[in-house]
Amino acid sequence: MIFLDNLINGISLGSIYAIIALGYTMVYGIAKMLNFAHGDVIMVGAYVAFCGLQYWGLPPVAAILVSMAVCTVLGVTIEGLAYRPLRQAASLAVLITAIGMSYLLQNLALMIWGANPKSFPRTFINSSIINIGQLNVSSATLITILANVVIMVALTLFTAKTKLGKAMRCVSEDRGAAELMGIHVNRTISFTFAIGSALAAIAGVLLCSSYPILQPTTGSMPGIKAFTAAVFGGIGSIPGAMLGGILLGVIEIFGKAYISTELGDAIVFAVLIVVLLVKPSGLLGKPMREKV
Numbered sequence: 001m002i003f004l005d006n007l008i009n010g011i012s013l014g015s016i017y018a019i020i021a022l023g024y025t026m027v028y029g030i031a032k033m034l035n036f037a038h039g040d041v042i043m044v045g046a047y048v049a050f051c052g053l054q055y056w057g058l059p060p061v062a063a064i065l066v067s068m069a070v071c072t073v074l075g076v077t078i079e080g081l082a083y084r085p086l087r088q089a090a091s092l093a094v095l096i097t098a099i100g101m102s103y104l105l106q107n108l109a110l111m112i113w114g115a116n117p118k119s120f121p122r123t124f125i126n127s128s129i130i131n132i133g134q135l136n137v138s139s140a141t142l143i144t145i146l147a148n149v150v151i152m153v154a155l156t157l158f159t160a161k162t163k164l165g166k167a168m169r170c171v172s173e174d175r176g177a178a179e180l181m182g183i184h185v186n187r188t189i190s191f192t193f194a195i196g197s198a199l200a201a202i203a204g205v206l207l208c209s210s211y212p213i214l215q216p217t218t219g220s221m222p223g224i225k226a227f228t229a230a231v232f233g234g235i236g237s238i239p240g241a242m243l244g245g246i247l248l249g250v251i252e253i254f255g256k257a258y259i260s261t262e263l264g265d266a267i268v269f270a271v272l273i274v275v276l277l278v279k280p281s282g283l284l285g286k287p288m289r290e291k292v
Helices: 002-031 038-054 059-086 091-113 139-161 163-173 175-180 185-210 222-231 239-256 265-280
Strands: 129-132 136-139
Touching: 002 038, 002 129, 002 136, 002 139, 002 163, 002 185, 002 222, 002 239, 038 059, 038 091, 038 185, 059 091, 059 185, 129 163, 136 139, 139 185, 139 239, 163 175, 163 185, 185 222, 185 239, 222 239, 222 265, 239 265
Parallel strands: none
Antiparallel strands: 129 136
């Protein structure tokens, strides 16, 4: 039973990493850049949902929708102001800008909400325990896993079947050729940031529902781990983000349960290093060939 409990907890935690990793992998796949401010968008989304539930008296679903709307606007704004002017710049300049944007969001959150940790309100997400045989599983765990599966399937169908999804794939494959075919590249990239930021809001609510301590640095470590999950599964691959996130969550929970609580994070990154030494493109990633 303890093994199954740990496995379910690992899949639940990994599902949160997977949802965050989907934002990383979409932005990298389309815009070929690493948005290290993504973890802090998660934090902003959690704070907005917290305010909606605690101060504005919104029902949980409305609070989540408001959080998604705010994060969507925030993501598009960040892309337009900070990243779009650097579209042709060196990747190092974009990386430094992303790190700077991350610290900016953290300090703005510190000014607005203060440094004291806040307890995320109990909502319908974690209000009940469901009995499955001899297992006691919280509704938060089941909703988190279900949300991960639904989002992954929806994104896969969206990129494969819709006109905008196909445009995103074209921009990912060859930005110059996409422009020649009449695709509005800037608009497509902005839409990608919008989707990724909306997913960050959902991830923030799910994260704080399971781990209900909210502070300006809440998104930092989950963001780093989700980026690790995206690389683990093969960055640029939607199924890879899901697989990498779930595996990362399971490895973290089992590492803390059976090896060492203090070394749990170190075990996660050590496994990543081993995987990348064996398969540098990640589990489901495709090797990139550069034309000379």
